Amino acid sequence: MSAAVRALAFALCAIVLSPAGAAEFRSVGAAAAVLYDAPSHSARKLFIAPRGMPVEVLTTVGGWVKVRDAQGDAVWIERAHLSATRTVVARTGGAAVRALPQEGADLVLQAERGVLLELVEPPARGWARVRHQDGNVGYVRAAEVWGL
16 A cells, blocks of 8 residues: 555544544524525425424535434524534433432433433533533433433
8 A cells, every 4th residue: 555545544534533523513592493405595494493402513504504303304404593502302211310420329300202401511421411491400321312
């Protein structure tokens, strides 16, 4: 293998494995935002996203962002309707939010599937610190929520 090919292969691996290649998440910041099938107001309106709904950013085109929702649908939203505030949604019924980031710690609450939680601290060692809308704060297993 030539030196140029090795260098190219190394550069590609660095891009793929770098944190910059990690998923980027945002949440809907507007009171409600229309999601479209293309980046245009004249495109077909698919549904209304509620405030706080987490989305994964796929690409940006001008003032539009293509995002993926928790169900896996790829749709378009106006960039102005997104917030840097991070939220996650419970994937499973009874996602345990605990006082400490460990199994067996006191249960703060159980979040049913679809319950929205604000991300307080990013995940560390498989646990994310979250806040429920009622103010309760605790740790949830990263595998039990979507939006990380």
